[in-house]
Amino acid sequence: MTVENVKYTTNEKNVIKVTLDGVVSFVPVNTENRDYQKILDAIIENQSNVFDGDELTELKTAADAKQKEYYESIIERNKSITFEKVLQIDIDDRDGSEVENWVISEEEKEWKLLVQKAKNYIEANS
16 A cells, blocks of 8 residues: 555644545544554655655654554564474485485574564664
8 A cells, every 4th residue: 555645634633634545535543543554554664755744743653652562562472482493304415315404494584583673673762
């Protein structure tokens, strides 16, 4: 989803005028609203064309809180997650014998990178 031209419609800051996938929309500032969450996600992803003006510090703060909560949940979930090791059979070039190697799956590698990213974010923003 493309999120562009985000700005408040009034000084009360309870409705956001935004272009979502090319359609101008008015989105209530409400954490239960899916479009509001998409706006926060776009801010987190740092889309360069999201903002229309400098008045959106409250949205940036909300997006930062959402991202921090997400990363904290990753770190918490990491305490209980386990991966099965993958057995890889290789052929020894010297004598042609089979060699068993236990390797980390791609899924586990990606998870470990995400956990490290989460730790770095929490450390940098604490």
